Amino acid sequence: MTDRYDAIIVGAGHNGLVCAAVLAAQGRRVLVLEARSQVGGAAITRGFADGFSISACAHLLYQIQPEVLRDLKLHPPLAAEELTTIALGDNGEHVRIHRQRVEGVSDADADEYRRFSKRMLKFAHLLHKLLIRPPPRLGTRDWRDLGALARLGLGVRALGRNDMREFLRVIGMNIHDEATERFENPVLRGAVCFDAVLGTHLGPRSPNTMLTYLYRLAGNRARVSLPRGGMGMVTARLAQAARSAGATIETNSPVQRIVVDNGRVVGVETDSGERFDAYTVVSNADPKRTVMDLVGARHFETTFVKRVGHIRAKGNAAKLHLALDRLPEIAGFSQDDYGQRIVIAGDEHRIERAFNPAKYGSCSPEPVVEMTFPSVHDESLAPDENHVMSAIVQYAPYDLRNGWNDAAKRAFFDSVITAIEKYAPDIDQRIIAAELLTPIDIENEFGMTGGHWHHGELVLDQFLFVRPVSGAAQYAMPLDGLYLCGAGVHPGGGVSGAAGRNAARAILKRETSR
């Protein structure tokens, strides 16, 4: 059948596009189907108020894997590179972190941070090696799995005895203990803790937050950039790469279901009833949506379905977009500071207190915030003197106890503004228009179950060998012809492209081993 594609990719998120580009570059006939009118998934730029545009979900580029850029010969244009993180302190006593340098703290803290950062980068580098290849299977006699495990073991040993011990100690630890052990400045401690809990259902005291901290560093060594034209520019470039490698990308083509015939996946059917045949279907959607909705639980076995059902993927991060008449006043800020990554987190206790209510389905009364004013670097996002602010705010649990409604949204919005007002007292007066995306909104707009940007909590019991679930960590699902390539599979979320690239490689390898 000539109409049959080698691979259909469901969803043109960044991972789907990377996967498509890699497969197409290897001569595969690839079709990408995207539900919305725009490619990019959760990495898009779109308008939200008249004349104002924003990176609507992900808003900073820091995890894109160098291997992905290299393979696809991609050079996304950047409006600003290596942003400084400014953690806001009282009375304008902010802490500025740039690479391994910290300002606004004692010399002892600055020294300690340098040591800490160096060691963390070393560990992150090891982690990075894990992230850019499919996880090996355990308990098989396949030489490839054994080789990968041996490499993993040797990688840990190669850290040297001291660092290896330290790595094995900290990997399951919480960030709270690490930060309080090392730093005396509460704002610095808060900034470190904040990075570990961003995008998770964890507080600084939750074990596992060292992993999430390292994960953040494991992409681009934590160099935070702002792409020119917003995150949509990155995915537009990815789409370009995929197209020029020969892939076809169809937008406005929501996939209704993945078609199974006689125990294997044979294609997809779109909402409009159009049918596309393929040898392989790769879903960029999250595992739950793929298994439960697109394919249907009945086509899998019971334990697998049960495990997929138990994937924890309830987001806590909301997204706030503000159109501003001009930049707000922030005490102690230079003009340059407005272009940086700004963190409002207080100390580790404040973050923990913000987290507590999320466990019981309530929003943080005093949320923590990561914000940027991307229009400082990129005039395309806002008219003339005006500006946009993009912020990730936590914690706004997906399963709010009494449900998300306008009042709940308004209340959370107000508490976010209050939190920002503490440092930028005129923020409220500056607002021309505002948009708040709760995890429910994110789920609806971007199709991510639970509105969780990792498509599944990034914790050790959902990591590496057991992501998305035990026995299915190698991108191939237990249904012939079906693969996953989104954030829900190894290594996880963030605009890194690793999952898409790994999935493509797993598909190619599987083809050749047949």
Add this chain to the structure above:
Amino acid sequence: MIPGPVHQGRLESPFYARLKELDTVNEWHQWKGYTAANELYCAETEYFAIRNATAVFDLTPMTKYRITGPDALDYLDRLVTRDMSKVAPGRVAYAAWCDDQGQVIDDGTIFHLREGEYRLCSQERHYGWLLDAAAGFDVDVAHETDDVAALAVQGPTSYSVLSQLGIAGLDALKPFGLMHANFRGADLVISRTGFTGDLGYELWIEPYKAAALWDALFEAGELFGIRAIGTIALDMARIEAGFIAVYEEFLPADETVRTGRSRSPFELGLGWLVDFKKPNFNGRRALAREYRDGSAWQLVKLDIEGNKPAHHAYIFPKEKRNKGDIGFITSAMWSPVCKKNIALGTVRAPYGKPGDALWVEIYYQREMHWSRKMAQATVVDRPFWYPDRRGATPPGPY
């Protein structure tokens, strides 16, 4: 939620009072929380009721689920290894179900009561698993163990007894068929099934009619040698029939702590229940691998020399009897009807093909002293006991 406190002792089936009346030896045990008889007067006499007349066994504690809804068939088809689409209304299927690793969770019978309405009957409880398996199906799974009283009526005269009871249409009921009859206004389901390997039926009725059914049955059976029996006699009959029993020949896979202690259908001689023509069912992928690569274990029926039952015996290969055991006996007995020393056991591949000669190491006690005997054993492929009447339709009066 049901208010407490829960009943602290043993439950009594609706037939308990009748059993108690007949009981002379006071030998009871606990079966799924119910009081059940080991024997009522003499296990051997009870056993001969199965093979010679009609035996009645209280099946009420068996776990029962009612499966209904538009997707009931698809659901069951994914659940069990055999093709359920071939099981028409009015038919019963013996089936096994596996976890994703292709290991048997349990076996049981599935009754296609009416179009799209099934009853699954098993020894163990699996409500959690059955509900998990229902994800993605429009199906309703309801627990009905306590809502259905059940009797096994087994033996050569059982057809005559039930005919005497006035059941019309019984003559046409084939093995693994079921029919509905009216018993004093209640729906009485009669299936031609059983655990004895002989001609026999199972009766299913609402509990409030249970005692009346019992009385009518015993009245009808009076001239046909009807007897109530306990578990010991039933277990003898099932070994002769070569049937496997949970906790003897296998463990529910989801209860095993140690890896390698569960069994696949192939390893239990149930390969005939595995239908790879079905595109998907629980365990399919693992079983397909096992089918290709071979199984680790094989269930064997053994005909053993001599007359000393080989309880818990180790099995050795014929050629290398000093090289260590290859398996063990799971059920053993002296068969009174076959006059044979028979056993079920499990051996490692490649042993256990029909006709293989093996050794078993039997321990037996005579007047306090224990002795050991190496006995030759032959693997047989047919049930030890398989009378023509078991398959005959109509069965004839006997």
Add this chain to the structure above:
Amino acid sequence: MRTYDAIVVGAGHNGLTTAAFLAKAGLDVVCVEKNDYIGGAAVSRNLYQDWIYSNCSYVCSLLRPEIFRALELHKHGLQITPFGGSVQFMENGDYFGAYHDPEVAYRELARFSRRDADNYKTYRADTMRQCRFIRDFLLNTAPDPTSFKPGDLRELLEIGGKFAEMGEDRMYETIRFWTMSVADYLDEYFETEVIKAAKAGSGIIGTALGVYSPGTAYVLLHHYMGEVDGNVGSWGFARGGMGAVSNAIAGAFQAAGGELRTEAGVDTIIVKNGKATGVALENGDEIDGRLVVSAMDVKRTFLKCVERSELPDQFVHRVENFKIRGSSGKLNIALDGLPTFPALPEGSSLINSDMHFIDSLERMERAYDDWKAGTWSKDPYVDMVIPTLSDPTMAPPGKHFMSCFVQYCPHQVEGRAWTSEEKDAFGRTVIDQIANYSPDFRDLILHVEVRTPEDIENEIGITEGNIFHGELTMDQLLFNRPIPGFAQYRSPVDGLYMCGSSTHPGGGVMAAPGANAAREILADLGRQNTVPENFGDD
């Protein structure tokens, strides 16, 4: 002056165990104890009239049977009586009971959810599999993964082999088990909140973590892997209170020729030329020894009793950052009679069970939030038992002793010492919670001993009064416990060993750290090993 072969500092159950095995090997051993009684946290104390309180640890299941047998503790008066079951009292007036009879237990589960009832057997099998996996390593020294020594490599291979034995799927599930929270673990089996709450308690007892904290599923094992008569997971009372355990081990020690000195608190462990040579007591006396074994927690040992200059900086830094967190308190209560619990049916066996007064994971987690905020839980998780229902020796006839273990209770309140008002308020919180379910309870109280972690630290000496001598988190388990690189009972100081619960496999009245330390010491001395091996299990 006499030079002992070994000085063991601290006569808790682990110190006594090390001492006993060393003495059995023919060493000349003295065990010194700061208090005028022995036992550390495994004690029976007579604090009110004729009542005997197990005023710290209160139940016994973790004590390794291998050690019991090797030291013939029955000859020294130890007798453990099993008791079982538990009950959760619910806010709505109902209760959930765990019964000994499996069918009754099933009915009770099914009363709330038949699905949960049927899933219980799978839960049990899966949890037991993890217990089996870890149990075989309790009486082994944790291998050093950075080492290339044959012993370490062999042990690592053995662990790897046992892991691989599980088969691919169960290996993955094991990884998940070791890293997930007890709440998430239970969610995979049960849908009923009170059932989850009933099972989750074991995941937080003694730890500064909440039921939602990753890593707490593992803590379950520290409560499940014990055994009484091979009946894994069940609990027992030591006849005569927990002091019977310490007394019996002390008896075995003395029978082997060991010497016990009470009221001999150690001020300093004397180190000369990088080698431990003895101890200086608080009263000024000195005792010489060829080696010193500390049963104290790792912080107290190295930060209070060893000159800092004798230790590598990095080691001191690690010890300083070793996490020992006071998170549990205790109420010991003398009762004039048996309190009634109207929610329970008359004559219910559940009166003689582990009682709890909390019915949801959320309430348990909120109890933890209080602790995180530096105060005691206002709605705590209380693990309450009445040992006198099983053990007639602990109170006069008709009278009772009640032990209430309370999670969470901070070492200090908002970073400062407890005031007596706060301590009273803490005690009241617990009594009020129980009295909600037992109207006559308050009137039966004759005497209450309230123990905060601070009290436990002051009396027994455990830093922050942490019952496990250190958090049971992944960064402090196995080869990380207590300090990476020093997880094999040796310290940076020659001749100075550790044998307390800060070392692998951790706390609970298990005696495994003490036994493991003795084995390592005897190996270093080239002496014959007197420490038993795991019974093992196929």
